[in-house]
Amino acid sequence: MKHREIARLIQKTLDGEISPRDKGRLDKHLAVCPECAEFSREMVHSTAALRKLTEFYPQPGFNDRVISRLGLRRRFAWAKAGIVLVGGWLAAALFAAYSPLPAELLGKIATSFPALVRFYDNAAIVVSSLTSLLTPVVKNSIDATGPVIGAVFSVLFIYILGKTLQKEAKCRT
Amino acid sequence: MRKAPAEIHTLIQKALSGDEGACQRILNLYKGRIFSYIYRMVRNYHDAEDITFDTFIKCFRALATFDTSRPFATWLFTIAHNLTMDHFRKNKIEFEYIDEFHRSGDDLTADYEKKRKLEQIDLVVSQLPPIDRELVILFHKEEYSYQEISEILSIPVTTIKTRLHRARRKLRDLVHKPKE
Structure with missing residues (x-):
């Protein structure tokens, strides 16, 4: 499988839209290709961290205003x-x-x-x-x-x- | 998407009848999310607070027109997005990184390292172009679906997908391949 195709499947995974068949193909490839495995890890890591980002708040008294x-x-x-x-x-x-x-x-x-x-x-x-x-x-x-x-x-x-x-x-x- | 609080429709009804307590509760439920989203877009605390203020004023004044079959948060984010865009247009904002955002953390706290990493991610997000920034925040932070983002931004789902894929790549490049 081409790297471009793998990148597309990784994006699909992040979209939550990957099919079980494609997931199987992706996992199989990632197990043998360190370059794609690293790319996948980095993609997952950088987006997963977004969920934990700090929530900011306006100054106290905002509700009263x-x-x-x-x-x-x-x-x-x-x-x-x-x-x-x-x-x-x-x-x-x-x-x-x-x-x-x-x-x-x-x-x-x-x-x-x-x-x-x-x-x-x-x-x-x-x-x-x-x-x-x-x-x-x-x-x-x-x-x-x-x-x-x-x-x-x-x-x-x-x-x-x-x-x-x-x-x-x-x-x- | 995050699950809407069960009592939101009751709160809306009460707010419509002028119940101050219901308005306070709605504010407490959503002000953090709305303010964080706007702040990450405009990168200025005072501007973010003003836009958040206008968002809630507009929301409460137009509450009677809100279609209860739609999720309330999506509607609120639509107002916030439109007002943020108005702000950009009005001020002809240049989207650059503002240093005030990078605050010093408490060095002694146990979760310092975790906090530092999150700040780093936040910093990286701020370096993305506004549209990419908005998409990654709405999709990955606010956990909206493509369809909901499409409603908020009034952009076709296919465009959102393409842009988000590009934004993720940029984000990954910025996080893992810092400039020397």
């Missing part, structure tokens, strides 16, 4: 921030409604900062006017200012939160 570029973490942060804000809002509302502390605190502030009181009075007039425009039922009722402001801000907050979540859902799809 991909995840944040995809916006997955941002979505998660928004959801988390939404929960915290709603919780905070409820806690503040309960605190303001049931604790005597805010009233005491406001009294102290009023005595310490008269300018602030004047500002509050002016603001109350503006809010009262707005309230009368927004809610005719409670117009001229200064007691309704707090709940109305709360309601307006709650609606505004829920609207913004809803829009944000809607945007994030769109982004996800």
Whole structure:
């Protein structure tokens, strides 16, 4: 058999496509031809080593960069921030409604900062006017200012939160 | 080809619904292989990292279009190959050996000699022309079949065979017949 033919069979072996008949012919030749046997060994050795080559890795933090570029973490942060804000809002509302502390605190502030009181009075007039425009039922009722402001801000907050979540859902799809 | 993890289709479904954990798992499963392949092609750590990054971004963004009847890794390698080729075209890269690749090993480790030999092989692979390098990596390192390589590179199987045979000979010459 010619060396060229042997080289072809060696390549076939490396391809994993050699037939049993050709394998027999090849082995027979390699047993008697040291030159081809050496060539075969070298071919097998140089390609077999490729399987054991080191695997390289990108720098630590690679996953985080991909995840944040995809916006997955941002979505998660928004959801988390939404929960915290709603919780905070409820806690503040309960605190303001049931604790005597805010009233005491406001009294102290009023005595310490008269300018602030004047500002509050002016603001109350503006809010009262707005309230009368927004809610005719409670117009001229200064007691309704707090709940109305709360309601307006709650609606505004829920609207913004809803829009944000809607945007994030769109982004996800 | 290496066997795909059994949970890959579940992971893909979860990743499609925006599950961060599933994306992390996919990244951990494939980033080493993809990065190694790209690194061996471009021979520059930072470029390899950028291309790997783009590969995964493209993969996750196009995940909805992935044909689940095909192997996921083949699809991922196709993206990596296309982006690597774009990088070559964009930068008009000259394919030469870059010394930064040859890092110093730990002389005291027991497997130093083995490691040194592997580094030598890696060095030799880096001296092959890019197309030959790509073929030997995909066939012998990644253990892809001719058909799969044909899908990844969009080259006919017969061409791949001819080129791979030539590449193996070159590799053997470089490993066993070093220049004086």
